[in-house]
Amino acid sequence: MQLTGTPFLLLTIVLVPVSIAVALLLWGRVRGPKPFQALSRIVMLLFCQLTAVLMVFVMVNNANLIYGGWDDLLGTGNHVRAVPNVQAQTDGGPGNDAQRPKVIQKFEPVGDGKVPDDVRTTDLKGQVSGVDGEVLVWLPPQYDDPAYKDRTFPVVELLPGWPGSSKTWFGTLRVSEQLKPMMLSGQVAPFILVSPRTNLLGDNTDTGCADVPGKVNADTWLARDVPQMVLDNFRADPAADRWAVAGYSAGAHCAAKLALEHPDRYRAGVSLSGYNDPGTEDKSLTAKDPHLREVSNPLNILKAAKTPPRTALYVSGNKGDGLEAGEALKAAAKAPTTVTVQETAGAHSSDVWKPMVPGVFTWLTSVIPAAGH
Known part of the structure; x- marks a missing residue:
């Protein structure tokens, strides 16, 4: 059950x-x-x-999809098959693992009544990261339109908070239901939406979306294995300018981290009520290691960059809940890095993030090109 x-x-x-x-x-x-x-x-x-x-x-759990299943609740699900030493990429871009053969995945409707019927899921075995987990995918209404049959589409990876489920963006925040009419009317670009599992360890520990030696390659799972799967199976554009990553809470920290750390893979990052210093989270793996804590801080990543990354960030938060983190990033940003900060009001909850979805994707549409040839 x-x-x-x-x-x-x-x-x-x-x-x-x-x-x-x-x-x-x-x-x-x-x-x-x-x-x-x-x-x-x-x-x-x-x-x-x-x-x-x-x-x-x-x-409450059904409404917010905090725990996606019994394994997540009980801390008995470990999605790390292996922790190989990951070789650095040399040619950049979300599709830079394209030298290997394509892996065609089997997709099925989620079918649990918590997310729309047009959201599909697949079980992905990460070839580079050693991580296994489900990935949810939603295709924009233009995807099957004959007029777009030769078009490629931009992609947004959606990251939940911690604990959190890959279903939350679609189920609780209703991202696809809110955006579908906006895409049909042309207000928002037709993005492919992808939500991968981020709760990877069986000990109820937050990975911080980082590669932690001997423990988990969460960064590689999100920034290499998941994008490569999308490129193998859908008409997604491989150019970094056509990719973005968005998250709320702990997922917001991850989104800012990944976008700034990998400007050759993501053009934009969206952080809703996030934080910079992972040391604020007791259950974060990166908080336990001084070096990982330092290099996983988006503000430190931005300051340490030899060349300011061509990254656009959208950071929102209430006072004491993400606003100060966004203001610090904005103060440190130098062209071509841009940081848009929006102050919010309300609790750290989906009641704040859900109504922000249209505005966030309107902003993403202004940053990322629409479907192209």
């Missing part, structure tokens, strides 16, 4: 009145010594409370 599935949700709802009914039925029928009677009734009350808390948790 899936954690986010309707059957489990219905089970938790049914258990609440059942637990109350059981308690009412047995309350006066408990026999034995008074301590035993008291203990039995306490257990009944705790069972009632447990079912209520479980129901609320499942409802």
